[in-house]
Amino acid sequence: MQDDAGVTCTALGKTYPGGVAAVQSVTLQFAAGQTTALVGPSGCGKSTLLRLIAGLERPDSGTVRIAGLTPAQARRQGVISVAFQDPSLLPWLDAARNVALARKLARQPPDPQRVAQLLDLVGLQGFAATRPAAMSGGMRQRTAIARALVTAPQLLLLDEPFGAVDELTRRQLARDLPSLWQGATTVLVTHSVDEAVLLAHRIIVLSARPARIVADIAVPLSHPRSPDLTETPAFRQIAAHTRAALALPQPT
Numbered sequence: 001m002q003d004d005a006g007v008t009c010t011a012l013g014k015t016y017p018g019g020v021a022a023v024q025s026v027t028l029q030f031a032a033g034q035t036t037a038l039v040g041p042s043g044c045g046k047s048t049l050l051r052l053i054a055g056l057e058r059p060d061s062g063t064v065r066i067a068g069l070t071p072a073q074a075r076r077q078g079v080i081s082v083a084f085q086d087p088s089l090l091p092w093l094d095a096a097r098n099v100a101l102a103r104k105l106a107r108q109p110p111d112p113q114r115v116a117q118l119l120d121l122v123g124l125q126g127f128a129a130t131r132p133a134a135m136s137g138g139m140r141q142r143t144a145i146a147r148a149l150v151t152a153p154q155l156l157l158l159d160e161p162f163g164a165v166d167e168l169t170r171r172q173l174a175r176d177l178p179s180l181w182q183g184a185t186t187v188l189v190t191h192s193v194d195e196a197v198l199l200a201h202r203i204i205v206l207s208a209r210p211a212r213i214v215a216d217i218a219v220p221l222s223h224p225r226s227p228d229l230t231e232t233p234a235f236r237q238i239a240a241h242t243r244a245a246l247a248l249p250q251p252t
């Protein structure tokens with residue numbers, strides 16, 4: 001496979017049985033190594049677009065290519081990692097084993113140090129031996145983020161990975177995690193405009209269902225980005241541009 005794990009979606013369309021058109025004519029390229037945030041109104045088709053890229057959903061029309069491979073081929077080669085809203089951890093394995101299993105499935109050698117480092121980074125130090133049933137929703141999500149990163153994937157698909165995580169931890173994750181996924185092509189679905197500006201190189205604003213692209217906004221702020229950046233004029237200008245494209249009210 002090529003080194004460059006950029007993603008190309010061409011004329012992508014998906015209508016669910018029952019006639020719900022979720023994605024329509026989306027043509028979009030995600031540059032290798034960049035983080036792109038997908039934002040849009042609730043229910044507009046963001047998760048569907050991500051699932052099409054992951055190969056978890058079949059398009060009715062159009063194609064997805066990941067470094068020239070179909071999503072199914074890319075998955076078989078262990079190129080893709082996902083962390084979705086519903087973390088789907090194995091209930092009989094503790095946090096460390098859930099994370100470690102991802103390496104095994106990707107046919108990578110065990111790396112207990114990396115597992116421990118990631119659990120620390122997502123704020124789960126001391127919970128390596130805890131099973132999902134004894135975790136909060138936020139802890140389960142953070143385990144899933146560690147699991148997604150442990151294989152150092154070339155393509156990282158994150159669907160509201162911080163949705164159930166408390167505000168303080170969210171800010172800490174937003175500060176610490178990008179250095180870990182640096183180099184990966186990352187597509188992040190989020191409802192938070194500030195999170196999109198803080199984490200992404202580029203923000204794609206989608207329309208109400210069926211999702212179409214209404215704005216493509218570059219975020220030319222240098223990395224690493226500290227959460228304090230949210231107070232700067234440059235940050236506020238990009239956030240305001242994104243809110244305007246979403247037809248959201250501006251903060252007073």
Ligand SMILES: Nc1ncnc2c1ncn2[C@@H]1O[C@H](COP(=O)(O)OP(=O)(O)OP(=O)(O)O)[C@@H](O)[C@H]1O
Pocket residue numbers: 016017018020021022040041042043044045046047048049209
């Ligand atoms: N498996 C499915 N079968 C039928 N309809 C579905 C299915 N999955 C999603 N939909 C519908 O497709 C539309 C888009 O859903 P999707 O989850 O992609 O939106 P979203 O933008 O991610 O939503 P949210 O922001 O609320 O998470 C919605 O109307 C949803 O009800």
